[in-house]
Amino acid sequence: MVSSITRTQGGNHADSTCKSDQLEKDIAGNFGLNSIALPANPLFGTDGIRGRVGDLLSAPLALQVGFWAGVVLRNHASQPGPVILGQDSRNSSDMLAMALSAGLTAAGVEVWYLGLCPTPCVAYLTSVSDAIGGVMISASHNPPEDNGIKVFGADGAKLPPALQTEIEAGLRGNLPFTGVGHCGRHYGRSELVGDYSAALKTPLQNVVNLQGMKVVLDLAWGAAVGLAPSVFTEMGAEVICLHNTADGSRINVNCGSTHLEILQATVQQHNADLGFAFDGDADRVLAVDNSGRQVNGDYILYLWGRRLQQQQQLPDNLIVSTVMANLGFERAWRQQGGNLIRTAVGDQYVQAELLRTGGMLGGEQSGHILCRHYGITGDGLLTALHIAALVKVAGVSLSDMVNQSFQTYPQLLRNVRVMDRDRRLSWKDCEPVQQAIALAEAAMGDAGRILVRASGTEPVIRVMVEAAEAELAHHWTNELVSQVQQHLAI
Structure with missing residues (x-):
C-alpha cells in the first residue's frame, strides 16, 4: 500500500526551481511585509482556522497561510518532502485549496493534491509517506458558508500549538523571512486515496x-x-x-x-x-x-x-x-x-x-x-x-x-449564539452566570452535572446539563440559558 506513495517523477527541486533575486524580493514583499488585516485574537482554534468565507477566510489569507505553513514545515523537517493537500466538497474549497497551493509552492514546497477526500485520508497519507506535513480544507460539521484550514505535521497528527504560533507569527509579520530561492511544484495525486x-x-x-x-x-x-x-x-x-x-x-x-x-x-x-x-x-x-x-x-x-x-x-x-x-x-x-x-x-x-x-x-x-x-x-x-x-x-x-450496555442520564445541550468574540471567550468572568452555575450545582449535588463552555469552532456558548431526572435537567438548562442570553448575548 505504501509503495505508490513516492515522489512524483520530475518533481525534484532541480527540475522545479525558478531562482532569481527578483523572485525572493517579490516573495518577501508580498508575504512578509504587506500583511492583510487579521483579527486580534488567535487564528488557530481547537480545529485549525475556521470561519465564514468572505469574512475571515479568503484567497489572500489562504495564500499567506500556505506560504507561512510551508516555511514553518520546511524549517522543522528533517529532510525535504511534499505537503499533502485535500479538501471537502464546499463551494469555497476549490478556491482555498488553490490559494493554499500557491502559497506552499511559493515557499518552495512541493504539493501533492488529492482533491476530494476525508480529513483522515490526508492525515494517514502524510504519516506513511515522506511528506513534511498535510493540509485539509474543511469546516467539518459546520454549514456550507463556513470553511476551515487544518494543518498536520509530518507524523499525521494535528500541528502542535508551537508550530501554529509560528505560522501565525509569519502572518502577522513577526517571523523573520530567510528567503526561498526556488518554487515548488503542484501535482495531482488523487490515486493515493486508494x-x-x-x-x-x-x-x-x-x-x-x-x-x-x-x-x-x-x-x-x-x-x-x-x-x-x-x-x-x-x-x-x-x-x-x-x-x-x-x-x-x-x-x-x-x-x-x-x-x-x-x-x-x-x-x-x-x-x-x-x-x-x-x-x-x-x-x-x-x-x-x-x-x-x-x-x-x-x-x-x-x-x-x-x-x-x-x-x-x-x-x-x-x-x-x-x-x-x-x-x-x-x-x-x-x-x-x-x-x-x-x-x-x-x-x-x-x-x-x-x-x-x-x-x-x-x-x-x-x-x-x-x-x-x-x-x-x-x-x-x-x-x-x-x-x-x-x-x-x-x-x-x-x-x-x-x-445490554448502559442507560444514559438525561442530558440536554443548548447553544446560545454570542457573536461578540470577546464576550464569548471571557464568559467565566460574568458574575451572574457564575452564580447561576454554582446555584444549579449545589441544588443537584451528585444527581447531576453541568458544563458551560465557549465553542472552539462556532460563535456559540454551549450549556449542557445532565441529571438523573429529566425534569431537573430541563429546569436548570432553561435557567442557565436564560442567564447566558441576558448577560452575554446582548
Missing part, C-alpha cells in the same frame, strides 16, 4: 466480511461520497446511500451526523442492520441501530472498548473521553473494571491524553473516535467499518448490544 482505502480494509479482510449485512450510509453531500460506499461494498455489505454526491451548497444541511432523522427513517424503511452518518469531512460518525435509535460516541466507545478489553488489547482498561461523556457511560464502564479519563472537548486533547497515558481508545460523544491500533487520528469511516464488523462477529443486533 492507498488510504486499502489501509482501512486490510486489518479486517482476513478476520471478517460484511456479507449478509444491509448498511445505510449518510454521506452528508461531503468528502466521503466517493469512498465510503465502495469500501463497504468491497467488504461485502449491501449498501444504501443517502446524500451521496459532492454538493458544496448542501453539505451538512439537514443530513449527516448532525441530523439523523432521514437516516433513522431509512434504516427502518429498508429493515437494515444499521446505519452510519458522517460529517462533511468524515472524521467523525454516529450510528443508528436496526430499530432506528441513535448510537452516539459514548456507546461506540463502550462497545468497542468491551471488545478490546475481551481481547486484552486495552491497556489498563482505559478509555479517554471528554467532559461531555455521559455519567451513565462512565459508571457502566467502571462497573466493567474500566478506567475513564476526561479531557477538555476536542479530539486533539483526547489524542494528547492517549499519547501521555499509553491509552489505545478514546473519543467524543459527538463521534470523533480514535483507536490507535488502527489509526492515528479520528476517522469516521474506520470507526464505522469496525463497528459493523463488531456487530457481525457478535451475531446479535446492534440494538441488542446497546440494550
Whole structure:
C-alpha cells in the first residue's frame, strides 16, 4: 500500500526551481511585509482556522497561510518532502485549496493534491509517506458558508500549538523571512486515496466480511461520497446511500451526523442492520441501530472498548473521553473494571491524553473516535467499518448490544449564539452566570452535572446539563440559558 506513495517523477527541486533575486524580493514583499488585516485574537482554534468565507477566510489569507505553513514545515523537517493537500466538497474549497497551493509552492514546497477526500485520508497519507506535513480544507460539521484550514505535521497528527504560533507569527509579520530561492511544484495525486482505502480494509479482510449485512450510509453531500460506499461494498455489505454526491451548497444541511432523522427513517424503511452518518469531512460518525435509535460516541466507545478489553488489547482498561461523556457511560464502564479519563472537548486533547497515558481508545460523544491500533487520528469511516464488523462477529443486533450496555442520564445541550468574540471567550468572568452555575450545582449535588463552555469552532456558548431526572435537567438548562442570553448575548 505504501509503495505508490513516492515522489512524483520530475518533481525534484532541480527540475522545479525558478531562482532569481527578483523572485525572493517579490516573495518577501508580498508575504512578509504587506500583511492583510487579521483579527486580534488567535487564528488557530481547537480545529485549525475556521470561519465564514468572505469574512475571515479568503484567497489572500489562504495564500499567506500556505506560504507561512510551508516555511514553518520546511524549517522543522528533517529532510525535504511534499505537503499533502485535500479538501471537502464546499463551494469555497476549490478556491482555498488553490490559494493554499500557491502559497506552499511559493515557499518552495512541493504539493501533492488529492482533491476530494476525508480529513483522515490526508492525515494517514502524510504519516506513511515522506511528506513534511498535510493540509485539509474543511469546516467539518459546520454549514456550507463556513470553511476551515487544518494543518498536520509530518507524523499525521494535528500541528502542535508551537508550530501554529509560528505560522501565525509569519502572518502577522513577526517571523523573520530567510528567503526561498526556488518554487515548488503542484501535482495531482488523487490515486493515493486508494492507498488510504486499502489501509482501512486490510486489518479486517482476513478476520471478517460484511456479507449478509444491509448498511445505510449518510454521506452528508461531503468528502466521503466517493469512498465510503465502495469500501463497504468491497467488504461485502449491501449498501444504501443517502446524500451521496459532492454538493458544496448542501453539505451538512439537514443530513449527516448532525441530523439523523432521514437516516433513522431509512434504516427502518429498508429493515437494515444499521446505519452510519458522517460529517462533511468524515472524521467523525454516529450510528443508528436496526430499530432506528441513535448510537452516539459514548456507546461506540463502550462497545468497542468491551471488545478490546475481551481481547486484552486495552491497556489498563482505559478509555479517554471528554467532559461531555455521559455519567451513565462512565459508571457502566467502571462497573466493567474500566478506567475513564476526561479531557477538555476536542479530539486533539483526547489524542494528547492517549499519547501521555499509553491509552489505545478514546473519543467524543459527538463521534470523533480514535483507536490507535488502527489509526492515528479520528476517522469516521474506520470507526464505522469496525463497528459493523463488531456487530457481525457478535451475531446479535446492534440494538441488542446497546440494550445490554448502559442507560444514559438525561442530558440536554443548548447553544446560545454570542457573536461578540470577546464576550464569548471571557464568559467565566460574568458574575451572574457564575452564580447561576454554582446555584444549579449545589441544588443537584451528585444527581447531576453541568458544563458551560465557549465553542472552539462556532460563535456559540454551549450549556449542557445532565441529571438523573429529566425534569431537573430541563429546569436548570432553561435557567442557565436564560442567564447566558441576558448577560452575554446582548
